[in-house]
Amino acid sequence: xxxxxxxLIEGLKEQGVDIIFGYPGGVxxxxxxxxxxxDIRHVLVRHExxxxxxxxxxxxxxxxxxxxxATSGPxxxxxxxxxxxxxMDSIPVVAITGQVPTSLLGNDAxxxxxxxxxxxxxxxxxxxxxxxxxxxxxxREAFHIASTGRKGPVLIDIPKDVSTAMIPDxxxxxxxxxxxGYKPKYQGHSKxxxxxxxxxxxxxRPIIYAGGGVILxxxxxxxxxxAERMCMPVSTTLMGLGCIPTSHPLNLxxxxxxxxxxxxxxxxxxxxxxxxxxxxxxxxxxxxxxFAPHAKIIHIDIDPAEIGKNKQPDVPIVGDAKSxxxxxxxxxxxxxxxxxxxxxxxxxxxxxPLRFQEDGKLHPxxxxxxxxxxxxxxxxxxxxxxxxxxWAAQWFSFTRPRxxxxxxxxxxxxxxxxxxxxxxxxxPDEPVVVLAGDGSFQMNIQELGTVAQYNIPVxxxxxxxxxxxxxxQWQQLxxxxxxxxxxxxxxxxxxxxxxxxxxxxxxTRASDVEEAIKAALAHPGPYVLDVRVEREENVFPMVPAGxxxxxxxxxxxxxxxxx
Amino acid sequence: MTAHIFSVLVEDxxxxxxxxxxxxxxxxFNIESLAVGHCEQPDTSRITIVVTGNDFQIEQVKKQLNxxxxxxxxxxxxxxxxxxxxxxxxxLKAEPGSNRSEIMQIAGIFRAKIIxxxxxxxxxxxxxxSGKIAxxxxxxxxxxxxxxxxxxxxxxxxxxxxVCAGR
Ligand SMILES: Cc1ncc(C[n+]2csc(CCOP(=O)(O)OP(=O)(O)O)c2C)c(N)n1
Ligand SMILES: [Mg+2]
Numbered sequence: 001x002x003x004x005x006x007x008l009i010e011g012l013k014e015q016g017v018d019i020i021f022g023y024p025g026g027v028x029x030x031x032x033x034x035x036x037x038x039d040i041r042h043v044l045v046r047h048e049x050x051x052x053x054x055x056x057x058x059x060x061x062x063x064x065x066x067x068x069x070a071t072s073g074p075x076x077x078x079x080x081x082x083x084x085x086x087x088m089d090s091i092p093v094v095a096i097t098g099q100v101p102t103s104l105l106g107n108d109a110x111x112x113x114x115x116x117x118x119x120x121x122x123x124x125x126x127x128x129x130x131x132x133x134x135x136x137x138x139x140r141e142a143f144h145i146a147s148t149g150r151k152g153p154v155l156i157d158i159p160k161d162v163s164t165a166m167i168p169d170x171x172x173x174x175x176x177x178x179x180x181g182y183k184p185k186y187q188g189h190s191k192x193x194x195x196x197x198x199x200x201x202x203x204x205r206p207i208i209y210a211g212g213g214v215i216l217x218x219x220x221x222x223x224x225x226x227a228e229r230m231c232m233p234v235s236t237t238l239m240g241l242g243c244i245p246t247s248h249p250l251n252l253x254x255x256x257x258x259x260x261x262x263x264x265x266x267x268x269x270x271x272x273x274x275x276x277x278x279x280x281x282x283x284x285x286x287x288x289x290x291f292a293p294h295a296k297i298i299h300i301d302i303d304p305a306e307i308g309k310n311k312q313p314d315v316p317i318v319g320d321a322k323s324x325x326x327x328x329x330x331x332x333x334x335x336x337x338x339x340x341x342x343x344x345x346x347x348x349x350x351x352x353p354l355r356f357q358e359d360g361k362l363h364p365x366x367x368x369x370x371x372x373x374x375x376x377x378x379x380x381x382x383x384x385x386x387x388x389x390x391w392a393a394q395w396f397s398f399t400r401p402r403x404x405x406x407x408x409x410x411x412x413x414x415x416x417x418x419x420x421x422x423x424x425x426x427x428p429d430e431p432v433v434v435l436a437g438d439g440s441f442q443m444n445i446q447e448l449g450t451v452a453q454y455n456i457p458v459x460x461x462x463x464x465x466x467x468x469x470x471x472x473q474w475q476q477l478x479x480x481x482x483x484x485x486x487x488x489x490x491x492x493x494x495x496x497x498x499x500x501x502x503x504x505x506x507x508t509r510a511s512d513v514e515e516a517i518k519a520a521l522a523h524p525g526p527y528v529l530d531v532r533v534e535r536e537e538n539v540f541p542m543v544p545a546g547x548x549x550x551x552x553x554x555x556x557x558x559x560x561x562x563x
Numbered sequence: 564m565t566a567h568i569f570s571v572l573v574e575d576x577x578x579x580x581x582x583x584x585x586x587x588x589x590x591x592f593n594i595e596s597l598a599v600g601h602c603e604q605p606d607t608s609r610i611t612i613v614v615t616g617n618d619f620q621i622e623q624v625k626k627q628l629n630x631x632x633x634x635x636x637x638x639x640x641x642x643x644x645x646x647x648x649x650x651x652x653x654x655l656k657a658e659p660g661s662n663r664s665e666i667m668q669i670a671g672i673f674r675a676k677i678i679x680x681x682x683x684x685x686x687x688x689x690x691x692x693s694g695k696i697a698x699x700x701x702x703x704x705x706x707x708x709x710x711x712x713x714x715x716x717x718x719x720x721x722x723x724x725x726v727c728a729g730r
Binding site: 116117120121124125128145179180181182303304305308309 | 573574577578581582585589619622623626627629630631632633634635636
């Protein structure tokens with residue numbers, strides 16, 4: 001005989017789970033008791049939101065499914081933002097929650113919340129386990145659903161009496177889950193693939209628009225190969241950063257609201273938009289009718305519902321990016337240059353580079369540029385949300401996929417710091433750096449307790465502008481400088497960190513930045529670096545919401561410059 | 564904007580109906596009617612949903628429904644030759660000696676049945692397509708409809724085509 005809790009732990013081990021981020025409570029006591037001497041590591045966070053963000057960060061850094069555990073009611077409800085974050089970015093996470101005993105379900109029992117009801121719109125699927133005998137099957141199904149097709153979070157809600165139930169041991173490797181309604185399609189339609197190849201070969205001004213799907217399908221190498229054969233520039237979404245090295249000559253950086261001028265111009269002028277693992281999100285397209293107005297569109301996505309949702313493609317391909325790209329590469333000759341187009345793109349790149357005022361003041365962009373220089377090819381960069389995130393995306397020099405971890409679709413402030421803990425456990429040999437805003441950091445600042453307790457050596461660099469900077473920027477540009485509730489008082493993050501027993505420093509001059517970053521990276525444990533940056537720096541270029549992406553605000557400092 | 568009839572085969576599990584209806588409200592699709600019940604296959608239910616929308620919305624409805632793990636198959640029945648029926652029960656005011664015979668005559672023409680006779684009321688059962696139900700409702704309303712309930716549309720493809728789960 002085995003208890004439900006035992007079956008759960010065995011089921012997790014069967015899935016190769018080596019770490020769980022969690023927080024205990026009444027109805028998960030039987031599970032925690034089982035964890036006490038299980039050989040799965042458990043990290044006790046300080047807030048359940050951090051548990052799920054950490055599981056998500058683990059998944060993004062490793063490509064494996066992240067796991068978190070919370071109690072019923074308040075514990076489970078604290079997972080909601082994290083589930084929505086993972087759902088929007090298609091991240092494989094399995095969240096396990098305790099639930100009141102089945103006999104009390106529906107009675108408004110102590111700490112009862114209908115968590116499967118609450119999370120239905122923000123999970124790929126969820127389960128309420130009614131019988132311990134279903135548990136083994138449900139765990140297999142949950143991991144299968146989370147990690148295949150379009151990936152995403154799955155929640156398993158386990159009533160206390162299911163955890164304690166003793167049931168006969170039905171061991172042995174079970175069959176693969178057989179779900180009648182779930183059969184993701186990986187292979188692209190070969191006729192469509194041929195049509196895509198024909199369009200590509202005919203195009204004069206082709207461009208790739210690559211997103212998070214490329215990273216999720218491990219298709220970065222294929223993407224670069226195809227781009228090189230076609231001499232085709234690549235622009236990526238926030239989620240796609242790292243699928244082609246920043247320094248690659250064909251890379252145009254990010255497109256969209258805070259994309260580079262050259263990426264947005266190239267998209268607008270292109271005659272073929274080759275879209276891979278993207279959603280045509282409004283932050284990318286701006287005014288959708290004016291997005292890539294001259295281009296024929298090829299759209300590869302594993303989720304049929306994404307195709308045609310926001311923009312109708314000429315060639316739709318439902319399938320896994322890697323397998324489709326491999327098939328396309330086999331049909332494309334070694335080299336097909338577009339010298340005129342390449343020259344055009346090159347001249348945009350030369351004449352409209354990203355820039356900031358290099359006047360010796362402490363600009364946030366400078367901090368990121370220095371960080372990139374110091375890290376070289378190493379490191380995982382985890383961002384918070386706001387200006388810090390956009391500057392990190394613009395100014396860090398990415399060398400590989402899964403090096404950039406950021407909440408894209410939901411834009412969750414407070415995501416980065418806890419996610420960095422997960423990234424560390426996924427890649428313990430990589431330096432993990434959080435680029436944070438002072439506002440975002442304070443949304444999950446309690447996790448200083450966790451990184452101190454487990455000596456998790458993440459380095460938090462706070463780009464401290466004492467503002468909810470991104471909101472302040474919108475108020476400056478679109479609300480006549482009326483800074484309504486966006487100014488934050490001075491906080492001594494250094495002292496807060498020290499109170500947790502964490503090394504920290506504060507930097508106020510540009511000339512000290514390099515040394516301070518080196519010291520932080522050299523320190524063997526966690527570290528907080530409070531960098532007091534120029535307070536009213538803005539993120540440029542910027543496409544106002546709903547505008548045409550070729551009409552960017554490029555910032556005042558360019559006014560004096562001759563093009 | 565046209566009405567489409569979706570025949571949706573789903574796992575017969577608790578919560579599946581709220582997954583389906585939640586999807587509709589969340590994505591702003593309008594449900595005109597919905598009928599659900601067990602079907603010929605074990606552990607499987609069939610939901611018939613009538614939705615109005617433009618081509619784009621209808622396409623999205625279908626794709627989003629298909630994404631639900633517990634949805635096994637989705638067919639837009641209105642794209643095929645099909646038969647459709649709806650059943651309505653109508654409770655009418657009919658005091659003794661009043662218009663009872665007129666009501667019964669109308670019911671007869673529509674092949675409707677009187678399934679309950681009370682002291683002051685009658686209940687009429689009518690089956691047909693939406694047009695027929697609208698017509699009888701129209702004719703009966705002068706007598707005073709006290710209550711009306713409709714099952715929502717159900718439909719099947721004509722001939723040998725079926726919407727089956729398969730394996
Ligand atoms: C949980 C949450 N609440 C509110 C917002 C809206 N928001 C987006 S950016 C931002 C300001 C972020 O401030 P900070 O972390 O200091 O970053 P900065 O922009 O100053 O770099 C806010 C409030 C959000 N994205 N997430
Ligand atoms: Mg700030």
